[in-house]
Amino acid sequence: MARRRRIYEGKAKVLFEGPEPGTIVQYFKDDATAFNAQKKGVISGKGVLNNRISEYIMLKLGEIGIATHFVRRLNMREQLVHEVEIIPIEVVVRNIAAGSISKRLGIEEGTPLPRSIVEFYYKSDALEDPMVSEEHITAFGWANPQDIDDIIALALRVNDFLSGLFLGVGIRLVDFKLEFGRWYDDQDNMRIVVADEVTPDSCRLWDIKTNEKLDKDRFRRDMGGVEEAYQEVARRLGILPEAGPQDLKGTKSIN
Ligand code: TMP
Ligand code: ASP
Numbered sequence: 001m002a003r004r005r006r007i008y009e010g011k012a013k014v015l016f017e018g019p020e021p022g023t024i025v026q027y028f029k030d031d032a033t034a035f036n037a038q039k040k041g042v043i044s045g046k047g048v049l050n051n052r053i054s055e056y057i058m059l060k061l062g063e064i065g066i067a068t069h070f071v072r073r074l075n076m077r078e079q080l081v082h083e084v085e086i087i088p089i090e091v092v093v094r095n096i097a098a099g100s101i102s103k104r105l106g107i108e109e110g111t112p113l114p115r116s117i118v119e120f121y122y123k124s125d126a127l128e129d130p131m132v133s134e135e136h137i138t139a140f141g142w143a144n145p146q147d148i149d150d151i152i153a154l155a156l157r158v159n160d161f162l163s164g165l166f167l168g169v170g171i172r173l174v175d176f177k178l179e180f181g182r183w184y185d186d187q188d189n190m191r192i193v194v195a196d197e198v199t200p201d202s203c204r205l206w207d208i209k210t211n212e213k214l215d216k217d218r219f220r221r222d223m224g225g226v227e228e229a230y231q232e233v234a235r236r237l238g239i240l241p242e243a244g245p246q247d248l249k250g251t252k253s254i255n
Helices: 046-063 099-105 134-139 145-167 226-237
Strands: 006-009 013-017 023-028 031-034 039-042 070-073 078-082 089-096 112-122 171-184 190-195 203-207
Touching: 023 046, 046 070, 046 078, 046 145, 046 226, 089 145, 112 134, 112 145, 134 145, 145 171, 145 190
Parallel strands: none
Antiparallel strands: 006 013, 013 023, 023 078, 031 039, 070 078, 089 112, 089 171, 171 190, 171 203
């Protein structure tokens, strides 16, 4: 097979030039990092599961009219997406206190928040993704006020929809992170779309009955049972790979 041009390698994914102009191939690795890559590890089978889980969620979002970068899944570890201009902001939506908000504001983990809270972080490994406000985003030109209004509205729609979707399979959506991109169509019209991934790497997912963590916090906090947690999310969503857990390795070859 012809060697593809590698565009970018991130912590959990590799991006390749896609087969048609304006497309990108997202390859999902098993690599996991936490605390700005100070902690590194491998979650066996994660790439295969995250490829499936993100496909499933992006398709569901599409069904309710939320535009995403997703085109189609190509194989066990790869999906085709539209090439977008990533807005350099991580958008976090929180329903229940956990992680950094608990630490920063001294709120016990598990406390329901008075309402869903949207936060912005500037995407910069060198600066360890500092929290920023709308003022910073507009002043530095990362997005304009209209973009921010659209992003907040989209993030809250995604939150409502995914909260219901996960609730239906016995999972509480505690919080999650989204990234958005600017997608230009053939007529050069710009649309803000959900990009990157939506997976247990980027969400906090707790079992509704036991509060058991079914997400990357198991890796961040050395809790064990990491692979099983990702499999459980896929199983509940009804999307374990056809052959079942024995098929989770998938091909590792990156061309
Ligand atoms: P936080 O509590 O550490 O700020 O994380 C909030 C949510 O964002 C949580 O669901 C995990 C996700 N997240 C990422 O996807 N990438 C990151 O780099 C960080 C820090 C959090
Ligand atoms: N993946 C992020 C990093 O290593 C952090 C996290 O998800 O906790 O920077």
